[in-house]
Amino acid sequence: MYESLLLENRNGILWITINRPEKLNALSSHVLAELGAAVGGAEKDPAVGAIVITGAGEKAFVAGADILELNTLDAEGGKRFSESGQRVFDRIEACGKLVIAAVNGFCLGGGCELAMACHVRIAVETAKFGQPEVNLGLIPGAGGTQRLPRLVGKGRALELILSGDTIDAAEAHRIGLVNKVAGTGGLAEAVEKLARKVIAKGPVAVRYAVEAVTVGAEQPQADGLRLEANLFGLCFATEDMKEGTAAFKEKRPAKFKGK
Numbered sequence: 001m002y003e004s005l006l007l008e009n010r011n012g013i014l015w016i017t018i019n020r021p022e023k024l025n026a027l028s029s030h031v032l033a034e035l036g037a038a039v040g041g042a043e044k045d046p047a048v049g050a051i052v053i054t055g056a057g058e059k060a061f062v063a064g065a066d067i068l069e070l071n072t073l074d075a076e077g078g079k080r081f082s083e084s085g086q087r088v089f090d091r092i093e094a095c096g097k098l099v100i101a102a103v104n105g106f107c108l109g110g111g112c113e114l115a116m117a118c119h120v121r122i123a124v125e126t127a128k129f130g131q132p133e134v135n136l137g138l139i140p141g142a143g144g145t146q147r148l149p150r151l152v153g154k155g156r157a158l159e160l161i162l163s164g165d166t167i168d169a170a171e172a173h174r175i176g177l178v179n180k181v182a183g184t185g186g187l188a189e190a191v192e193k194l195a196r197k198v199i200a201k202g203p204v205a206v207r208y209a210v211e212a213v214t215v216g217a218e219q220p221q222a223d224g225l226r227l228e229a230n231l232f233g234l235c236f237a238t239e240d241m242k243e244g245t246a247a248f249k250e251k252r253p254a255k256f257k258g259k
Contacts (some may be wrong), residue, residue, distance in 0.1 A: 002034045002037075002038065003030070003034065004018065004019055004020055004028075004030060004031045004034050005017065005018060005019060005031075005034050005035065005038055006019045006056070007038060009047060009048065010192070012047065012048065012049040012050070012199055013048075013049065013050050013051075013052060013192060013195045013196070013199070014042045014045075014048045014050070014051050014052065015052045015054065015102075016035070016038050016039070016042070016051060016052065016053050016054070017054050017055065017056050018031060018035070018053070018054070018055050018056060018062060019056040020056065021055075021056040021057035021059070021060070023063075023066065024055075024057075024059060024060035024062070024063035024064075024105075024106060025055040025056060025057070025060050025061065025062045025063065025111070026062065026063055026064055026065060026066040026067070026110075027062055027064070027065050027066060027085070027110040027111070027114070027142075028065075028066040028069050029069065029081065029084060031066075032084055032085055032088045033084075033088075035053075035088055035092075035114075036087070036088040036091055036092075039051060039053075039088075039091060039092050039095055039099070040091060042095075042097070043095050043096055043097055046258070048097065049097065049098075049195070049198075049199035049203070050097055050098040050099075050100065050195040050198055050199050051095065051097055051098065051099045051100070052099075052100045052101075052102050052191055052192075052195065053092075053099065053100070053101055053102065053114065053118060054101070054102035054103075054104055055104055055105060055111075057105070058104065058105060059105045059106060060104075060105040060106040060107075060111070061101070061102075061103045061104050061105050061106060061107040061111050061114075061115065061127065062106075062107065062108075062109075062110060062111025062114055062115075063105075063106040063108050063109070063111055064108045064109030064110050064111055064132070065081075065085075065109055065110040065142075067136070069081075070136075070138075078141070081141065082141035082142060085110060085113070085141065085142030085143070086141075086142055086143055088142075089113060089114060089116075089117035089142055089143050090117070090143075092114075092117040092118060093117045093118075093119075093214055094210075094211075094214060095119075095210070096206070096207035096210055096211070097203075097206065097207070098119055098120070098194075098195060098198045098199075098206065098210075099117075099118045099119050099120075100118060100119065100120045100121075100122060100191050100194065100195060101114065101115035101118035101120070101121045101122070102122055102187055102188070102191045103115055103121060103122065103123035103124065103127045103129075103169075103178070103187075104123075104124050104127065104187055105124070105126070105127055105128070106127070106128050107123070107127055107128065107129045107130075108128070108129070108130050108131070108132055108166065109130075109131060109132060109133055109140070109144075110142050112129055112130060112131055112144065112148075113131075113140060113142040113143045113144045113147065114142070115129075116143065116144070116147040116148060116151060116177075117143060117147065119210065120179045120180075120194065121177065121178045121179050122178070122179060122180045122181075122182060122187065122190050122191050122194070123169040123172065123173075123178045123180075123181055123182070123187075124169065124181075124182055124183075124184060124186075124187045125168075125169050125170070125181050125182065125183055125184060126168075126169070126184065127168070127169040127172070127178075128166045128167070128168060128169075129166060129167050129168075129169070129172045129177060129178075130160060130164065130165060130166035130167060131144050131148065131160055131161045131164070132164040132165075132166065133161075133164070134161065134162060134163075134164045135164045139161070140161060144161065145157075145161065148160065148161065148177075150217070151176055151177055152175045152176050152177055153175075156175050169181045180194075200253075200256075201256070202238070202240035202241070202243075202244055202254070202256045202258075203240070203256060203258035204235065204238045204240050204241075204258060204259070205235060205238075205240065205241075205244075208231040208232075208234065208235060211227075211231060212224070212227055212228045212231050215227060216228060238259060239257060239259040240254075240256045240257065240258065240259060243255060243256060243257070244256070
């Protein structure tokens with residue numbers, strides 16, 4: 001179905017693998033379009049409880065944008081490329097199901113921007129992170145100038161963006177760019193452990209929580225609190241909320257239906 005992606009549903013966890021190992025899984029316009037379509041389809045698929053995005057091979061998650069394509073663009077083309085990446089990554093960030101970046105190697109430029117659009121980032125200990133666009137006379141164009149400071153603070157973000165330096169997984173974890181670092185060979189296990197924990201929760205509550213955090217973070221706190229109250233209220237109209245409270249009273253595991 002896809003030319004650049006491999007999709008595998010592992011008991012409710014959809015693994016989306018960017019499959020261009022010979023190009024270190026670089027992001028082209030075509031890859032971005034396929035990625036957006038795959039995530040959009042997964043969000044609507046009742047057989048998918050969580051989504052994992054990773055890269056093929058052992059070297060790279062995504063090493064950046066496809067430089068050969070960038071080299072053909074003029075100013076207007078560059079703007080369109082930036083906007084297409086932003087749209088896809090916004091779609092990932094707004095997905096109502098948990099999206100985990102399983103960072104298995106180089107996570108640079110557009111790859112780092114992709115990882116930051118995911119809700120959670122789990123990296124193998126050998127992974128490398130950075131926004132090296134300045135080395136090409138460019139700036140991050142798929143959300144890096146906006147998401148990175150929100151995750152690690154303005155000062156650290158500017159240092160990474162302006163120097164073009166790369167950092168290892170341990171440093172990425174220390175500054176808040178990565179949620180968890182896994183040992184060599186333990187990445188898939190760590191990713192699936194978290195995904196299964198979230199899948200066991202109420203799907204409607206998960207979707208509302210993602211919306212409250214993602215949308216609320218971009219608003220004044222008073223507006224975010226109003227959004228939270230509205231979504232909290234909507235939970236009370238769901239079968240999941242009734243099942244969750246009943247299961248708590250009856251001291252049994254809840255059986256959520258996503259309704």
